Amino acid sequence: MPSPRPSAPASRPERTSSGRYSLWRLVREGLAGQRGWSRAWTKAVPRPRYRVVIVGGGGHGLATAYYLATRHGIRDVAVLERGPLGLGNVGRNTTIIRSNYFQPANVRFYEFSLKLWESLERTLNFNAMVSQRGTLNLFHTEAQRDLFTRRANLMRLEGVDAEALSREAVKALVPLVDLDNGRYPVLGGFLQARGGTVRHDAVAWGYARGASEAGVDIVEHCAVTGLRRDGGRVTGVETTQGFIAADSVCLAVAGYSSELARMAGLELPLETHVLQAFVTEGLKPLIDVVLTYGAGHFYINQSDKGGLVFGGAIDGYNTYGQRGTLPMVEEVTAAAVTLLPALARVKVLRQWGGVMDMTMDGSPIISNTPVAGLILNGGWCYGGFKAIPAGGFTTAHLIAHGTPHPLAAHLDLGRFAAGRTVDERGIGPFPWLH
Amino acid sequence: MPGPGRIAAGLLTDAARQLAFRFDGCELRGLAGDTLASALLANGRRLVGRSFKYHRPRGIVTGGPGEPCALVDVLGESGREPNQLATTLALREGLTAVSQNRWPSLALDVLAANDLLGRFLPAGFYYKTFMAPGWAWERIYEPLIRRAAGLGRLDARVGEHAAPAEIVHDHTDVLVVGAGSAGLAAAATLGAAGLRVLLAEQDIVLGGGTLLDPRWSGWRERACRNLADQASVRCLASTAVLGAYGHGVFGALETLGAGERARFGGLRERLRIVRARRVLFTCGATERLIAFPGNDVPGVMLAGAALGYLRRYGVGVGQRPVFFVNNDESYEAVLALSEAGVAVAAVVDPRPSALGATRARQAGIEVIAGAAVTGVRGRHGVRAVRVTAPHAAQREIEADSLLMSGGYTPATALACQLGARLEWQDAIAAFTADLPPSTGCSAGAARGIGGLAAAAADGAAAARRLATELGRPAPYPSDPDLPPDRAVTPLAPLWEVRAPGKAFVDLQNDVTADDVRLACREGYEHVEHMKRYTTCAMASDQGRSGGLVAAAVLAAARGVPLAEVGQVKPRPFAEPVPFAALAGGEVRAHYKPKRRLPLHEWHERAGATFVNTGLWLRPLVYSRSTGWDAVLEEARAVRRSVGVTDVSTLGKIDVQGPDAARFLDFVYANNFSTLALGRARYGIMLREDGMLLDDGTTSRLGPGHFLITTTTVNSAAALEHLEFHLQSVCRELDVVLTDVCDQWAQFAVAGPRAREVVAALVPDLDLSNPAFPFMGAAEARIAGIPGRLFRISFSGELAYELAVPAGSARAAWEAVLGAGQPYGIRPYGLDALNTLRIEKGHVTTAELNGNTSADDLGFRRMLKKSGDFIGRALSAREALGDANRLQLVGVRPVEGTGRLRNGMHLVVPGSGNASLGYITSSTPSTELAGWVGLALLAAGRQRIGTRLIGTSPIHGETTEVEIVSPHMLDPENARVRA
Amino acid sequence: MSGPDSGITLATCPADIVELAAFRDRTADLEQLAAGELVTLAGSGGVAAQGGGITLSVRPGRWLALSPPAPPGASAARWHAAASGRCAVVDLSAALVVFYLTGPAVRELLARACRLDLDPGAFPAGRAAATMMVQVPAILAQLTPGTLLLTPATTAQHLRDWLVATAQPFGLAPAPAVALSELGGESST
Amino acid sequence: MLRIPCPWCGTRDEIEFRYRGDAGVARPGPEAPLADFTAYVYGRTNPLGWHLEWWLHAGGCRKLLKVERHTLSHEIRWVGAPDQQPPPAAAS
Numbered sequence A: 001m002p003s004p005r006p007s008a009p010a011s012r013p014e015r016t017s018s019g020r021y022s023l024w025r026l027v028r029e030g031l032a033g034q035r036g037w038s039r040a041w042t043k044a045v046p047r048p049r050y051r052v053v054i055v056g057g058g059g060h061g062l063a064t065a066y067y068l069a070t071r072h073g074i075r076d077v078a079v080l081e082r083g084p085l086g087l088g089n090v091g092r093n094t095t096i097i098r099s100n101y102f103q104p105a106n107v108r109f110y111e112f113s114l115k116l117w118e119s120l121e122r123t124l125n126f127n128a129m130v131s132q133r134g135t136l137n138l139f140h141t142e143a144q145r146d147l148f149t150r151r152a153n154l155m156r157l158e159g160v161d162a163e164a165l166s167r168e169a170v171k172a173l174v175p176l177v178d179l180d181n182g183r184y185p186v187l188g189g190f191l192q193a194r195g196g197t198v199r200h201d202a203v204a205w206g207y208a209r210g211a212s213e214a215g216v217d218i219v220e221h222c223a224v225t226g227l228r229r230d231g232g233r234v235t236g237v238e239t240t241q242g243f244i245a246a247d248s249v250c251l252a253v254a255g256y257s258s259e260l261a262r263m264a265g266l267e268l269p270l271e272t273h274v275l276q277a278f279v280t281e282g283l284k285p286l287i288d289v290v291l292t293y294g295a296g297h298f299y300i301n302q303s304d305k306g307g308l309v310f311g312g313a314i315d316g317y318n319t320y321g322q323r324g325t326l327p328m329v330e331e332v333t334a335a336a337v338t339l340l341p342a343l344a345r346v347k348v349l350r351q352w353g354g355v356m357d358m359t360m361d362g363s364p365i366i367s368n369t370p371v372a373g374l375i376l377n378g379g380w381c382y383g384g385f386k387a388i389p390a391g392g393f394t395t396a397h398l399i400a401h402g403t404p405h406p407l408a409a410h411l412d413l414g415r416f417a418a419g420r421t422v423d424e425r426g427i428g429p430f431p432w433l434h
Numbered sequence B: 001m002p003g004p005g006r007i008a009a010g011l012l013t014d015a016a017r018q019l020a021f022r023f024d025g026c027e028l029r030g031l032a033g034d035t036l037a038s039a040l041l042a043n044g045r046r047l048v049g050r051s052f053k054y055h056r057p058r059g060i061v062t063g064g065p066g067e068p069c070a071l072v073d074v075l076g077e078s079g080r081e082p083n084q085l086a087t088t089l090a091l092r093e094g095l096t097a098v099s100q101n102r103w104p105s106l107a108l109d110v111l112a113a114n115d116l117l118g119r120f121l122p123a124g125f126y127y128k129t130f131m132a133p134g135w136a137w138e139r140i141y142e143p144l145i146r147r148a149a150g151l152g153r154l155d156a157r158v159g160e161h162a163a164p165a166e167i168v169h170d171h172t173d174v175l176v177v178g179a180g181s182a183g184l185a186a187a188a189t190l191g192a193a194g195l196r197v198l199l200a201e202q203d204i205v206l207g208g209g210t211l212l213d214p215r216w217s218g219w220r221e222r223a224c225r226n227l228a229d230q231a232s233v234r235c236l237a238s239t240a241v242l243g244a245y246g247h248g249v250f251g252a253l254e255t256l257g258a259g260e261r262a263r264f265g266g267l268r269e270r271l272r273i274v275r276a277r278r279v280l281f282t283c284g285a286t287e288r289l290i291a292f293p294g295n296d297v298p299g300v301m302l303a304g305a306a307l308g309y310l311r312r313y314g315v316g317v318g319q320r321p322v323f324f325v326n327n328d329e330s331y332e333a334v335l336a337l338s339e340a341g342v343a344v345a346a347v348v349d350p351r352p353s354a355l356g357a358t359r360a361r362q363a364g365i366e367v368i369a370g371a372a373v374t375g376v377r378g379r380h381g382v383r384a385v386r387v388t389a390p391h392a393a394q395r396e397i398e399a400d401s402l403l404m405s406g407g408y409t410p411a412t413a414l415a416c417q418l419g420a421r422l423e424w425q426d427a428i429a430a431f432t433a434d435l436p437p438s439t440g441c442s443a444g445a446a447r448g449i450g451g452l453a454a455a456a457a458d459g460a461a462a463a464r465r466l467a468t469e470l471g472r473p474a475p476y477p478s479d480p481d482l483p484p485d486r487a488v489t490p491l492a493p494l495w496e497v498r499a500p501g502k503a504f505v506d507l508q509n510d511v512t513a514d515d516v517r518l519a520c521r522e523g524y525e526h527v528e529h530m531k532r533y534t535t536c537a538m539a540s541d542q543g544r545s546g547g548l549v550a551a552a553v554l555a556a557a558r559g560v561p562l563a564e565v566g567q568v569k570p571r572p573f574a575e576p577v578p579f580a581a582l583a584g585g586e587v588r589a590h591y592k593p594k595r596r597l598p599l600h601e602w603h604e605r606a607g608a609t610f611v612n613t614g615l616w617l618r619p620l621v622y623s624r625s626t627g628w629d630a631v632l633e634e635a636r637a638v639r640r641s642v643g644v645t646d647v648s649t650l651g652k653i654d655v656q657g658p659d660a661a662r663f664l665d666f667v668y669a670n671n672f673s674t675l676a677l678g679r680a681r682y683g684i685m686l687r688e689d690g691m692l693l694d695d696g697t698t699s700r701l702g703p704g705h706f707l708i709t710t711t712t713v714n715s716a717a718a719l720e721h722l723e724f725h726l727q728s729v730c731r732e733l734d735v736v737l738t739d740v741c742d743q744w745a746q747f748a749v750a751g752p753r754a755r756e757v758v759a760a761l762v763p764d765l766d767l768s769n770p771a772f773p774f775m776g777a778a779e780a781r782i783a784g785i786p787g788r789l790f791r792i793s794f795s796g797e798l799a800y801e802l803a804v805p806a807g808s809a810r811a812a813w814e815a816v817l818g819a820g821q822p823y824g825i826r827p828y829g830l831d832a833l834n835t836l837r838i839e840k841g842h843v844t845t846a847e848l849n850g851n852t853s854a855d856d857l858g859f860r861r862m863l864k865k866s867g868d869f870i871g872r873a874l875s876a877r878e879a880l881g882d883a884n885r886l887q888l889v890g891v892r893p894v895e896g897t898g899r900l901r902n903g904m905h906l907v908v909p910g911s912g913n914a915s916l917g918y919i920t921s922s923t924p925s926t927e928l929a930g931w932v933g934l935a936l937l938a939a940g941r942q943r944i945g946t947r948l949i950g951t952s953p954i955h956g957e958t959t960e961v962e963i964v965s966p967h968m969l970d971p972e973n974a975r976v977r978a
Numbered sequence C: 001m002s003g004p005d006s007g008i009t010l011a012t013c014p015a016d017i018v019e020l021a022a023f024r025d026r027t028a029d030l031e032q033l034a035a036g037e038l039v040t041l042a043g044s045g046g047v048a049a050q051g052g053g054i055t056l057s058v059r060p061g062r063w064l065a066l067s068p069p070a071p072p073g074a075s076a077a078r079w080h081a082a083a084s085g086r087c088a089v090v091d092l093s094a095a096l097v098v099f100y101l102t103g104p105a106v107r108e109l110l111a112r113a114c115r116l117d118l119d120p121g122a123f124p125a126g127r128a129a130a131t132m133m134v135q136v137p138a139i140l141a142q143l144t145p146g147t148l149l150l151t152p153a154t155t156a157q158h159l160r161d162w163l164v165a166t167a168q169p170f171g172l173a174p175a176p177a178v179a180l181s182e183l184g185g186e187s188s189t
Numbered sequence D: 001m002l003r004i005p006c007p008w009c010g011t012r013d014e015i016e017f018r019y020r021g022d023a024g025v026a027r028p029g030p031e032a033p034l035a036d037f038t039a040y041v042y043g044r045t046n047p048l049g050w051h052l053e054w055w056l057h058a059g060g061c062r063k064l065l066k067v068e069r070h071t072l073s074h075e076i077r078w079v080g081a082p083d084q085q086p087p088p089a090a091a092s
């Protein structure tokens, strides 16, 4: 496809405000033929230097910029996005938010994120459709039940909601479930009622609009091609739009973390893998929770538009290809038909993938690096969407104060060498198995 | 002929065979060979559905798989199936279809109010409101939106068993996608070269564009006959290629006809996974719409589709059509309809002059040149068409249908999935895709070649190139009698007619040209942003007829060439595919293989309750009753006298070779080269990161011959781990590994009387302690069967494990029961085994959870002091020595009545909720009072002797517990050595 | 497409199976051993039927020797004695189940689970391959009269059930167990 | 879907293989410092481009293969045995 990079205007565009969004404004604009709307975020042209340059206009990059500007008063910030913003993983994930984790520190981190989600619309004045319809994990063996019990109990001790559901309760919540499904009967489920989904694209747009409003420069079609260092310290970034100096540079490039880190001579404990997702044609409301199968890799929820959005496991070998594959189609749909036979005649519309930074312990990295001034936000694996508010919040804190936010201290880069890995499921240093 | 619209004989319809069907309750008749769409049109039905957002009345727009509007729900044996395309749904006797997305009825739809409110509901309106109060979204707004959105309603009738489905694996030299003139000519050429060819055609018949031109029927029939005669060519009609997946792999969906369907037990579709050395895309071009106000009114249709309805089904779309076209191909439709006796009201052509226009005028048809359609009168159906021409008053032409064509867009989606670059072609105002040569190429309309003859020639030429590449230079089958293509005047690009009113670019998701401009104004100006903000091209037709039009509107709004804007990324699937077809037959009862013990039937007859462990079915307890009584009875039998359990699921790996001992020393944390012949040893395997991977006993059967046993759950992982290291890190070692799990049935005979029982079975072996001590291993004839005997114990009792070839399992097992009868031997299941090992403090995968190190589980002394082994180095990391790590301990309730639960957490009494660890396994004890459990506890070993609170909030339970040594029963190991 | 009359016959083929695995660079020893036992070892990826026995090789340096059923362990013991440490000898008689498929529709049937190209041009008589079918390991060996299918014992029923169900449309004729010796003594490759 | 040409079995579908990760990292000798082992276990170049990696043909000959594959195009340009190295021509 031809590079859709818009011919960059000679002079810097005026920072425009998109104004407040509200029902009344909609009505006014409706009567005025929608002429009064302006750009949700300013298409900035980069200045020669910034205090903070954030690489990557995805969820975490934009959220970090937003919280830097609004919470720490640091507005001299640019977000550099290689393409159009929000078309990376934030724009292609299955939108699930939850805080049900096994490691206490992770429960606290993701719960903080969930709390931020709960007020996001009003914070951003942008409706990202945070929908707390509940996430339901089914279990099929005693061993799984024990594991989930352990997790649910931990969550409750941490003040997070979690409940165990009987087979009957599962059936009542999702009538389509075939409890006995022939091979691995459903023994029950664990529900986090406050979990749910969010309109993913809107998260990127909302944070971009908020950050832009607060004075951040959002620069699209500006790929970082090098990291300039002076001694042990980062001094700026080489980009397709020239060199940009910066006191601190934050990498928030998800699947491309290794590529960017390499520019600073760093090797990261992660591999890039593709996770796929699928969507069906639009249907009238059918499934009201986020449902995960426990006897195979399959989970599903229904978008507000009516499409059933579902996915499975990662393909399991290093790849930067954002594409879908046939074996995964077979694996995921087989699990779908087994758990929800009623879907047999529903038609799958589209298949895609996103490339993710799978770490060696399956947990993210929010950390300073051996290169002074270079901060890493990455290693989000397949679970970083739900973490966007907390990830941005704690990364902004790290940039502003130089020291980790208490909620993210356990996510430092040093944990691997030290043996403090945060391995949710005890898989070990095999990213393709996480 | 049924229906006023049936004005001619159709290629596919059988005038002699009428079929009755129902649409929205009313009885209608069609012909065998009809689609639901052609039958509805023949009956003069224009209104068939309501749109997604504004609930505007909608009709049939296309004649094939790209249909955006004519989606219906079908009521059939499998319940209510949503979103069926009327344009591809084969008509059958008694077919019952209902329209979608309307309430209470198609003609009167309450939510059509949205249309009046339309001005207040522009693209993305929902991002700008519904924000307060916080709780209202889930409770009020979202349910409203969700109910309004979505198309069809699913109401499936689910049978007991999986509906038939199958996946077929195909291999071919060349996959030819599309059987138009290009595809047919190409397949013939490749076949003549002796190459294996798979010709896949989505349509129910081969022919593509040739079906629309009677001059081609002779050629087409010859071509098809010729292909049928070629042994190396397979032609699959009704087979749509769904996606291109690289490495020559393609997915294709074959829809079965009635005959095949009956033969294959009701199978409806078949997924074909095709592996091809090369692909040839002759998948043609799709016709595109023009955006003008009212371009969605029922009766507005693509011109090429109208031609299709006439030729294929003998159906005239309307009695008095107006055409609005910018290309000469479409005049084939104009002339064909008028020849068929349809009164063409007029042709509106934006071009000042064109050869097609001249031909039309010669046929006495009015052509309004240099003009455009600026509006349509009629809501539930076209009544008149507004035409504006330069220096002429606006005209309103009475008409009952409006047939439009904005030109043809080559079908490049599949090529793009193979990394083809899009190249803009001014001549056809569309992109073509140019494939990486190693994968294949495109020909015919698929690469913008106009005309059937030209396409045929192009197809043959491309085929010859491929054949040469594949080392089979093709002969030159001269094709004398190709009907000549007519000379054409190039099309004049026309995307949108700006005039008041809603001009749609996406007819299913109700996206208008104004929505596209709004998105652009708000900064969603990249084509992918525009798509996501407006939902354009995200409907079930994936924007086939309108996607490029939307991009063009966006380009105009941005003031850049369309070539720069590009089009949205195409992805699989080319057509929406039912889950059932993608999943194939390995679903429900067949979802995963069942791995059965050699004695499965015996256990079944003994009344065992089975449990799934991975693929295995294992006896949990020999009773149907859940609850602890039956379990404890079995376990107590072992503690008091003797029991036998089937441990055949344990992984068994045969290790042979001069370096076998060295290899084991490297993969195990403890030593095996020092293991004496005829002895067994408990071993632990670490991962390189120092965490426990697996444990089990390994026996030395010969100087260079060992037998490893692994846990059931980790057997596959352990084998892979060993094979990987043997072939990489240890590749200089001379060792042969063989998985012998299925070869051996293995039983544990455990309990104080075990020796007597086993002695009776192995007369020629002295089982006295000195002769066959704890951890002894030997080849032995067991009840006359050549097998192996091990003295190892998981239960903590005096125990032996007997291994015999699986084929002799039954004989051996029954011999054990016979020999044990005097002692009241009992078979015991997994639950009892678990009870026994918990009391004894033996770990399983509940404790080997991937986060526990050797030290955590109290195995520190086992680690070799000298010599390298997997996991040695990283075990030395600072944090692995941290005294606060979770360590294995035993847990016992302080109160005899206290109940433990797996997953219970341990907290300090009265000091808040900070979890110090959790219970991994627990059971009522056979001999000790009350419950016993194992736990992983922070600084656990230091806490032995202290008291904590066990809490399970989700059960609302707390119990005071005492932390004890994990070895709660017979800590000095007297029993196993008895 | 062959009609329902075309038919597939499915039989089991009882056999003792012994794996002979050469130690490092000692394939020669193994060939010598085989020669001593009057057995021709099939080439890699091949199957050879001879004098009532069959050998096939789907793993480099390893052969499966199929012989008529003897008392448990006997065949392995015989090989073990003969080998006397020159190669690894592993008894798999009870670990693998052997099916035997004949009939014109066999390839069509197998194409519904087997991902290999079984076209006669690509998989002629004399060829053998290890692969996966319906999620379980399967070893296919093409003999002139039919196809041998070896699969692990504990999941054999899964594969058998699938074969029986999937063969129906092609017309399945169950057959009594066939003896190895009936599988044509003619040697291939 | 990947189709991996196994030197022993011929070209086979990806589902027959088990991925075993980066084949570019070599296990340090027994005397090597902890840091080397940490790098061996956790450090990955994870390139966007040619990648040397382990695949175990678990569903076939059970041989471990060294495969050189492009992580974006997925093209496989070399497959060999564990003790072999891709030809310098191919080496990136």
Ligand SMILES: Cc1cc2nc3c(=O)[nH]c(=O)nc-3n(C[C@H](O)[C@H](O)[C@H](O)COP(=O)(O)OP(=O)(O)OC[C@H]3O[C@@H](n4cnc5c(N)ncnc54)[C@H](O)[C@@H]3O)c2cc1C
Binding pocket: A055, A056, A057, A058, A059, A060, A061, A080, A081, A082, A083, A085, A086, A087, A088, A089, A090, A091, A092, A093, A094, A095, A096, A097, A222, A223, A224, A225, A252, A253, A254, A255, A256, A260, A275, A276, A277, A311, A353, A354, A355, A356, A380, A381, A382, A383, A384, A385, A386, A387
């Ligand atoms: C299919 C799928 C389903 C998922 N489902 C869920 C889910 O249900 N719940 C959940 O919590 N998580 C989910 N995830 C994970 C989640 O989407 C990611 O972890 C998260 O979005 C990553 O953070 P991000 O948004 O910042 O990444 P991205 O959106 O990928 O942002 C990274 C950005 O960096 C840009 N970039 C890269 N290189 C450069 C460069 N050199 N210069 C400039 N910019 C550059 C990229 O273009 C991209 O825009 C899923 C992921 C996928 C692929």
Ligand SMILES: NC(=O)c1ccc[n+]([C@@H]2O[C@H](COP(=O)([O-])OP(=O)(O)OC[C@H]3O[C@@H](n4cnc5c(N)ncnc54)[C@H](O)[C@@H]3O)[C@@H](O)[C@H]2O)c1
Binding pocket: B177, B178, B179, B180, B181, B182, B183, B200, B201, B202, B203, B207, B208, B209, B210, B212, B239, B240, B241, B242, B282, B283, B284, B285, B304, B305, B307, B329, B332, B411, B443, B444, B445, B446, B449, B450, B451, B452, B455, B574
């Ligand atoms: N309505 C019309 O008048 C019309 C339409 C198309 C082509 N034509 C003429 O035919 C000429 C060229 O013929 P051609 O052979 O290149 O194109 P074609 O349109 O005649 O044939 C393409 C064939 O590919 C099939 N196809 C498309 N996608 C497929 C998929 N994913 N899987 C399987 N099959 C698929 C279509 O059903 C069609 O039969 C064009 O240049 C044009 O002049 C006319």
Ligand SMILES: Cc1cc2nc3c(=O)[nH]c(=O)nc-3n(C[C@H](O)[C@H](O)[C@H](O)COP(=O)(O)O)c2cc1C
Binding pocket: A091, A092, A093, A094, A095, A200, A277, A279, A303, A305, A307, A309, A322, A349, A350, A351, A352, A353, B528, B537, B538, B539, B542, B569, B571
């Ligand atoms: C939650 C969610 C819902 C989606 N719904 C649709 C849909 O209804 N229709 C559609 O065509 N694509 C849908 N998509 C897929 C997108 O069209 C697109 O494929 C995906 O965002 C990846 O982008 P790409 O395919 O352009 O690489 C959806 C994606 C997500 C993440």
Ligand SMILES: [Zn+2]
Binding pocket: D006, D007, D008, D009, D010, D057, D060, D061, D062, D063
């Ligand atoms: Zn192989």
